[in-house]
Amino acid sequence: MDKNKNQSKKLNNRARGSHNLGRLIMQLQQLERHPRTFGEAGALTPSEIHTIDAIGLEHGILMSELADRLGVTKGAITQIVTRKKMKELVKRTPHPTDSRAVLVSLTEKGKDAYRAHETLHQHFYQQLRSQLDPKEIEIFERCIEKLNTFLEK
Amino acid sequence: MDKNKNQSKKLNNRARGSHNLGRLIMQLQQLERHPRTFGEAGALTPSEIHTIDAIGLEHGILMSELADRLGVTKGAITQIVTRKKMKELVKRTPHPTDSRAVLVSLTEKGKDAYRAHETLHQHFYQQLRSQLDPKEIEIFERCIEKLNTFLEK
DNA sequence: GTATTTATGTTTAGTTTCTAAACTATTTGT
DNA sequence: ACAAATAGTTTAGAAACTAAACATAAATAC
Structure with missing residues (x-):
C-alpha cells in the first residue's frame, strides 16, 4: 500500500x-526560430546561421561533410548554400583533386557573421550558467558531454 | 603571457x-524529425504528437491555451487540429460560457496515442539517465529545472 | 445603455526547412 | 575495362509554421 x-x-x-x-x-x-542579424550580414534565418556555424573558420569543407555536421541531406545543403543571400557569406571552390567535389568556406563577411553569432551564443550561455553554482555547472556540463557521447552512437 | x-x-x-x-x-x-506511430493512431508527424502531448488527458483546453503551451500562433493550432488525420484523435467542443471559444480534448484514440508516446518518451529518458550516476542525475535535473525557470521569464 | 476596445478563433497566402528521387559526372573496386 | 559507389545538383512536394485580415463575441470605458 x-x-x-x-x-x-x-x-x-x-x-x-x-x-x-x-x-x-x-x-x-x-x-532561435526567427531571423536575426549577425554582423554585417543582414537578417539570417536559423538555417543560414547554422550553416555558417557548421562551416566554421576552417579552410574549406566538403558539401557532404557539411551535410553530415548539420544532419541533413546533401540536397538541402546545396539549396541553402547557393541561395542568393548566402553568396556573400559562403565561398564555393572546386576540390583540388576530386572534380566531383566542392569545398565550402566562409567569406570575410561570413566570418564576421560567424563571430557575431559566436559572441551572442556565448553571451546567452553565460546567462544560463549564471543560474547555476560552480559545482552544478561542472556536473551539468559533464552530463551534457556524456549524453552527447551516448547519442552519437 | x-x-x-x-x-x-x-x-x-x-x-x-x-x-x-x-x-x-x-x-x-x-x-524526432520523422513521423512515428503511437498506439493505433497511424503515423503522426512531430507537430501532431506534440499537439496531442500538450492537450494531455485534461477535460479540455482552449485553443489559445494550446497555442501558448506549444509556443505557436492560434492560426497554427487551428490548422493542425482541424486536419483530417487529427479528427480521430482530437475532439473540439464549444466553450460552455464563451461562444467565441473552442475547447479541445483527446478522443479515446488520442489518449491511446498520448499514452504510447509517454511510454516511449519515458523509455528514452531512462536510457539517457542510465548514462549518468545517481548524484549526476540529481544535479542535472535540478539544473534543468533552474534553467527552465529562467527561460520562462 | 452605448461605443470602443480587446479577445477568440478561422482563413489565406507566403516563407522556411527540409525530404526523396532522379540525374550527371567522377571515382573506386574488381 | 566495366560495374558499383560516390559527390553534388535539381525538382517537386510535405511539414511547420507566420502575419494579416476577418467575423464574432466579450469586456471595458464613458
Missing part, C-alpha cells in the same frame, strides 16, 4: 524529469 | 560548454 504510493511517487518524479528536459528543449528551440 | 594562455584556455572551455549544449539540442531535435 505505502510501497505502491512510494513507487507511484517515484514514477511521477521521473515523468517530471523527462517533461522538464522536453520543456527546456522546446524553449531553446523557440528562442 | 602565461596568464593569457590560461585565460584563453578558460575561454575555450566555456566555448566548448556552449557548443556541447547546442550539439545536444541538435541531436535531440533530429531524433
Whole structure:
C-alpha cells in the first residue's frame, strides 16, 4: 500500500524529469526560430546561421561533410548554400583533386557573421550558467558531454 | 603571457560548454524529425504528437491555451487540429460560457496515442539517465529545472 | 445603455526547412 | 575495362509554421 504510493511517487518524479528536459528543449528551440542579424550580414534565418556555424573558420569543407555536421541531406545543403543571400557569406571552390567535389568556406563577411553569432551564443550561455553554482555547472556540463557521447552512437 | 594562455584556455572551455549544449539540442531535435506511430493512431508527424502531448488527458483546453503551451500562433493550432488525420484523435467542443471559444480534448484514440508516446518518451529518458550516476542525475535535473525557470521569464 | 476596445478563433497566402528521387559526372573496386 | 559507389545538383512536394485580415463575441470605458 505505502510501497505502491512510494513507487507511484517515484514514477511521477521521473515523468517530471523527462517533461522538464522536453520543456527546456522546446524553449531553446523557440528562442532561435526567427531571423536575426549577425554582423554585417543582414537578417539570417536559423538555417543560414547554422550553416555558417557548421562551416566554421576552417579552410574549406566538403558539401557532404557539411551535410553530415548539420544532419541533413546533401540536397538541402546545396539549396541553402547557393541561395542568393548566402553568396556573400559562403565561398564555393572546386576540390583540388576530386572534380566531383566542392569545398565550402566562409567569406570575410561570413566570418564576421560567424563571430557575431559566436559572441551572442556565448553571451546567452553565460546567462544560463549564471543560474547555476560552480559545482552544478561542472556536473551539468559533464552530463551534457556524456549524453552527447551516448547519442552519437 | 602565461596568464593569457590560461585565460584563453578558460575561454575555450566555456566555448566548448556552449557548443556541447547546442550539439545536444541538435541531436535531440533530429531524433524526432520523422513521423512515428503511437498506439493505433497511424503515423503522426512531430507537430501532431506534440499537439496531442500538450492537450494531455485534461477535460479540455482552449485553443489559445494550446497555442501558448506549444509556443505557436492560434492560426497554427487551428490548422493542425482541424486536419483530417487529427479528427480521430482530437475532439473540439464549444466553450460552455464563451461562444467565441473552442475547447479541445483527446478522443479515446488520442489518449491511446498520448499514452504510447509517454511510454516511449519515458523509455528514452531512462536510457539517457542510465548514462549518468545517481548524484549526476540529481544535479542535472535540478539544473534543468533552474534553467527552465529562467527561460520562462 | 452605448461605443470602443480587446479577445477568440478561422482563413489565406507566403516563407522556411527540409525530404526523396532522379540525374550527371567522377571515382573506386574488381 | 566495366560495374558499383560516390559527390553534388535539381525538382517537386510535405511539414511547420507566420502575419494579416476577418467575423464574432466579450469586456471595458464613458
